[in-house]
Amino acid sequence: xxxxxxxxxxxxxxxxxxxxxxxxxxxxxxxxxxxxxxxxxxxxxxxxxxxxxxxxxxxxxxxxxxxxxxxxxxxxxxxxxxxxxxxxxxxxxxxxxxxxxxxxxxxxxxxxxxxxxxxxxxxxxxxxxxxxxxxxxxxxxxxxxxxxxxxxxxxxxxxxxxxxxxxxxxxxxxxxxxxxxxxxxxxxxxxxxxxxxxxxxxxxxxxxxxxxxxxxxxxxxxxxxxxxxxxxxxxxxxxxxxxxxxxxxxxxxxxxxxxxxxxxxxxxxxxxxxxxxxxxxxxxxxxxxxxxxxxxxxxxxxxxxxxxxxxxxxxxxxxxxxxxxxxxxxxxxxxxxxxxxxxxxxxxxxxxxxxxxxxxxxxxxxxxxxxxxxxxxxxxxxxxxxxxxxxxxxxxxxxxxxxxxxxxxxxxxxxxxxxxxxxxxxxxxxxxxxxxxxxxxxxxxxxxxxxxxxxxxxxxxxxxxxxxxxxxxxxxxxxxxxxxxxxxxxxxxxxxxxxxxxxxxxxxxxxxxxxxxxxxxxxxxxxxxxxxxxxxxxxxxxxxxxxxxxxxxxxxxxxxxxxxxxxxxxxxxxxxxxxxxxxxxxxxxxxxxxxxxxxxxxxxxxxxxxxxxxxxxxxxxxxxxxxxxxxxxxxxxxxxxxxxxxxxxxxxxxx
Amino acid sequence: xxxxxxxxxxxxxxxxxxxxxxxxxxxxxxxxxxxxxxxxxxxxxxxxxxxxxxxxxxxxxxxxxxxxxxxxxxxxxxxxxxxxxxxxxxxxxxxxxxxxxxxxxxxxxxxxxxxxxxxxxxxxxxxxxxxxxxxxxxxxxxxxxxxxxxxxxxxxxxxxxxxxxxxxxxxxxxx
Amino acid sequence: xxxxxxxxxxxxxxxxxxxxxxxxxxxxxxxxxxxxxxxxxxxxxxxxxxxxxxxxxxxxxxxxxxxxxxxxxxxxxxxxxxxxxxxxxxxxxxxxxxxxxxx
Numbered sequence: 001x002x003x004x005x006x007x008x009x010x011x012x013x014x015x016x017x018x019x020x021x022x023x024x025x026x027x028x029x030x031x032x033x034x035x036x037x038x039x040x041x042x043x044x045x046x047x048x049x050x051x052x053x054x055x056x057x058x059x060x061x062x063x064x065x066x067x068x069x070x071x072x073x074x075x076x077x078x079x080x081x082x083x084x085x086x087x088x089x090x091x092x093x094x095x096x097x098x099x100x101x102x103x104x105x106x107x108x109x110x111x112x113x114x115x116x117x118x119x120x121x122x123x124x125x126x127x128x129x130x131x132x133x134x135x136x137x138x139x140x141x142x143x144x145x146x147x148x149x150x151x152x153x154x155x156x157x158x159x160x161x162x163x164x165x166x167x168x169x170x171x172x173x174x175x176x177x178x179x180x181x182x183x184x185x186x187x188x189x190x191x192x193x194x195x196x197x198x199x200x201x202x203x204x205x206x207x208x209x210x211x212x213x214x215x216x217x218x219x220x221x222x223x224x225x226x227x228x229x230x231x232x233x234x235x236x237x238x239x240x241x242x243x244x245x246x247x248x249x250x251x252x253x254x255x256x257x258x259x260x261x262x263x264x265x266x267x268x269x270x271x272x273x274x275x276x277x278x279x280x281x282x283x284x285x286x287x288x289x290x291x292x293x294x295x296x297x298x299x300x301x302x303x304x305x306x307x308x309x310x311x312x313x314x315x316x317x318x319x320x321x322x323x324x325x326x327x328x329x330x331x332x333x334x335x336x337x338x339x340x341x342x343x344x345x346x347x348x349x350x351x352x353x354x355x356x357x358x359x360x361x362x363x364x365x366x367x368x369x370x371x372x373x374x375x376x377x378x379x380x381x382x383x384x385x386x387x388x389x390x391x392x393x394x395x396x397x398x399x400x401x402x403x404x405x406x407x408x409x410x411x412x413x414x415x416x417x418x419x420x421x422x423x424x425x426x427x428x429x430x431x432x433x434x435x436x437x438x439x440x441x442x443x444x445x446x447x448x449x450x451x452x453x454x455x456x457x458x459x460x461x462x463x464x465x466x467x468x469x470x471x472x473x474x475x476x477x478x479x480x481x482x483x484x485x486x487x488x489x490x491x492x493x494x495x496x497x498x499x500x501x502x503x504x505x506x507x508x509x510x511x512x513x514x515x516x517x518x519x520x521x522x523x524x525x526x527x528x529x530x531x532x533x534x535x536x537x538x539x540x541x542x543x544x545x546x547x548x549x550x551x552x553x554x555x556x557x558x559x560x561x562x563x564x565x566x567x568x569x570x571x572x573x574x575x576x577x578x579x580x581x582x583x584x585x586x587x588x589x590x591x592x593x594x595x596x597x598x599x600x601x602x603x604x605x606x607x608x609x610x611x612x613x614x615x616x617x618x619x620x621x622x623x624x625x626x627x628x629x630x631x632x633x634x635x636x637x638x639x640x641x642x643x644x645x646x647x648x649x650x651x652x653x654x655x
Numbered sequence: 656x657x658x659x660x661x662x663x664x665x666x667x668x669x670x671x672x673x674x675x676x677x678x679x680x681x682x683x684x685x686x687x688x689x690x691x692x693x694x695x696x697x698x699x700x701x702x703x704x705x706x707x708x709x710x711x712x713x714x715x716x717x718x719x720x721x722x723x724x725x726x727x728x729x730x731x732x733x734x735x736x737x738x739x740x741x742x743x744x745x746x747x748x749x750x751x752x753x754x755x756x757x758x759x760x761x762x763x764x765x766x767x768x769x770x771x772x773x774x775x776x777x778x779x780x781x782x783x784x785x786x787x788x789x790x791x792x793x794x795x796x797x798x799x800x801x802x803x804x805x806x807x808x809x810x811x812x813x814x815x816x817x818x819x820x821x822x823x824x825x826x827x828x829x830x
Numbered sequence: 831x832x833x834x835x836x837x838x839x840x841x842x843x844x845x846x847x848x849x850x851x852x853x854x855x856x857x858x859x860x861x862x863x864x865x866x867x868x869x870x871x872x873x874x875x876x877x878x879x880x881x882x883x884x885x886x887x888x889x890x891x892x893x894x895x896x897x898x899x900x901x902x903x904x905x906x907x908x909x910x911x912x913x914x915x916x917x918x919x920x921x922x923x924x925x926x927x928x929x930x931x932x933x
Contacts, residue, residue, distance in 0.1 A: 633929030636856055636864075640751070643758050643852060650765045654772065666835055670843040677847050677870060681854030686862050693866050696847070700873050703840065707884040712892055719899050720873060724906045731910045732862055735917045755856035763849035770841040775881075780888025796892055804893050811900040818904030825911035 001054035009135035015040030015128035023121035034111040037124035045100040064496035068141040087141035091497045095138035102260045103131045105464035110252040112460035130156035142203040143192045153262045161249040173245035180242040184232015191225035208275040223283035230266030247309040255350030260343040267323040271332045288328025292420040295321030299427035304576045331408035333494040338401035345389040348468035352383040355457045371444035375454045378462045382469040389472040391429035392543045400476035429546030437554040483532045673699040697721040711792045840881040848874035861923040
């Protein structure tokens, strides 16, 4: 069964080709388009499940050593060989499951959400292409093919952010995403080049087998470069600026690409390269610090936003920060675990937001909502579940994964980072419940026109909501911490690839360099267990406090926020305007780049290149003017030429 | 001895005739008389072939060149009824023509010098004149044509076919 | 015996005929005469081949001549057809008045 892995990405590719090539040409009915797209994804999901189960039947050690499924040679040149091949191991199959599963439900949801859009066919073609690229990314067995997927998802992200390209904002947002991602991709590409230059191969198996021959400096540079790529794709500081703007795309796209799957590919990539990363402590520390900083920075930006999707966008950035924090402290499986649960509940939150927009005639500003929960009960309750999950309330998916990350962070000796993470968790709880309260509860502030139209979404949209809500509840139970008497199946499943959970602690000072993740020893188990329970309690308490504040400010004393805002005007404005980062970038990079571009255009392009090209052209014209006289059209002249040639040749021959 | 002398005389006379005919071909203004001198040239070249003991090729030369091709040429000349090149009053020789003649004379000198200082290169074959006389050169040529040169022979037939079709298509009246 | 006449003389005759033909090609204006000169040059080359065949006791040269004649015949058919067509369209077969190839 494992040999059939190549079918997983094949189905979405086929769906893309069918809808993309023939959809418009043959004027497919919407139902045909929807069935093609969704059944492609469904088949892909089924095959992911089948491969997953056949992988489960192998012994744990054998799971990581399944031979790559090589389809064909792609580029062969000298020593260089890149193939189109797929790798099946616990890590990639979990990613494939998450991607194909979540995509499948979001596809179904989209059928309802995009039903009246004129670009229906185009939308589903792009969406299928995206899934194909994403599956290529996670299943690739070498860096180059992974890069293909990496660029492919970037392209689809661009196409789908700018889906409504006839409006300015989405088109510009798409451009911004593309340009910012380019910076990251440059890093990724340099990383791949360095890997090939030093190791002579780009295949994962070969690279990781030979990794030990690299010296620390090289590994550090390579991993930093790869991390730059990851930061671009996964919206980390300083390259996060594109993600909030990406919310201009259709909401299911935000849900699928900019919350559940594409933006997490950076985390996946680092987990995939964990062999390299664990060799480079400096990079690991960088990743952890950037992750923690992003987590709290983005969370604070989300505190005061009123656009429902932007809140979720900042929340996504913040949660991605968590994942990077996890992989940065060596807790790779915790990072992937959070990636999975986050895909469930954040996907659900976005779909819920889409459902709210659907009900509110496209309204995005939560100040114009409120009190609508009775009218859209399914959306409301699934939203509540997702909010509870992301806030880290015990019993739901988010609790297990977030707690795992915080515990691992603390355990690895990064206590300050733990503090940052915990604070960000509190903020998360606060802004999510603020969103929930302001949007659904309280008085309705919508206009009468909108109010009349409020209605629950059709079943085709609510069923994915319910499925994802169920997953948000039970998704965490595959990885219950030992301390709560459970068994961390998730960790065990990934252990053959990621080298087991980083047990124990060895950190001395908070910012000491990260020791290799597998180092054993450290705190006594008993002590560790007590500590873990304590930390758990603390983080739950912080979350509850956050919820309490949100309740106090936005349900109980609704006039307080305004007063607070006026009292702390400067701070308020700073945070509300997202720390003016966009303006800063505009001033620092965009303007100067534009000016440089204009300068080069005027001076270099016009002055040097164009002029020299014109010079060559004029020169040629002059020469040709002389030479064309030779071509008189008189056959005898040509015969003369032949004779002349013969004379010259014979002169050489009889010399 | 008498035979030798006869051969020498025959050679000198036919080659002189050939050269004379060639010169006449390029100097006649009337195409028909040029064509007639060309026939003379071909026939004398055929006699040279005979002197070289290849009667078969000599016959073919007369039949194909002097017979078929020249008849075609004469036919076309008559068909087109081309007016004679008007005799130039003065000898208006253009620069290009002078250059042409000079160049060709250079080429000719080179050729003569070339054949003078160099032996005929190439492998000696198995067919001496005596052997050929014994078997007959028609038989010998035919044997090679249908064994060693079978493939080029077939190609030659295709070339002829293409020539026929080309001629028909080209001279067909367009409607 | 012709063996006593050195091959050189045959070759010189052939070179001279070839040169005269070349002059004709370059100097004459009547396309049909040019065509005839080309045929003459071909036959001069044939003479070279036959001479070589004779002095090398080989038949390869003879067969080459055979093929040259075949090609010459085909060329004559097509070439003369072109002249007919040319004359029909442009009312002339003067080589210097036909300059369709002018660049």
